[in-house]
Amino acid sequence: MTNPTLYTAVAEPDGIQVDAMSDETLLASLEWGGVNWPSSCRGGSCRTCIGKLRSGQVQYSIEWPGLTAEEKAEGYCLPCVAYPRSNVVVEQGW
Ligand code: FES
Numbered sequence: 001m002t003n004p005t006l007y008t009a010v011a012e013p014d015g016i017q018v019d020a021m022s023d024e025t026l027l028a029s030l031e032w033g034g035v036n037w038p039s040s041c042r043g044g045s046c047r048t049c050i051g052k053l054r055s056g057q058v059q060y061s062i063e064w065p066g067l068t069a070e071e072k073a074e075g076y077c078l079p080c081v082a083y084p085r086s087n088v089v090v091e092q093g094w
Pocket residue numbers: 038039040041042043044045046047048049050066078079080081
């Protein structure tokens with residue numbers, strides 16, 4: 001078991017930077033950092049938390065989060081089921 005890695009996440013449009021551990025969801029890290037990020041199901045299906053990954057990489061905890069292949073290709077992500085795999089910049093909403 002490797003130790004979790006500490007990354008940073010920047011939440012746009014406010015530009016708030018928070019600590020983002022590799023073993024915590026991006027949503028949890030944003031919330032702990034004081035970012036007011038919308039959420040509902042917290043399980044990757046309702047899409048309330050959707051955002052666009054402006055930079056960086058995430059890995060999903062579930063096989064197929066509620067995003068189409070096109071949306072994924074365009075960089076949309078669901079922070080409630082996404083774990084950071086690098087420093088990330090994520091923009092709220094569509
Ligand atoms: S809170 Fe429902 S998909 Fe993220």
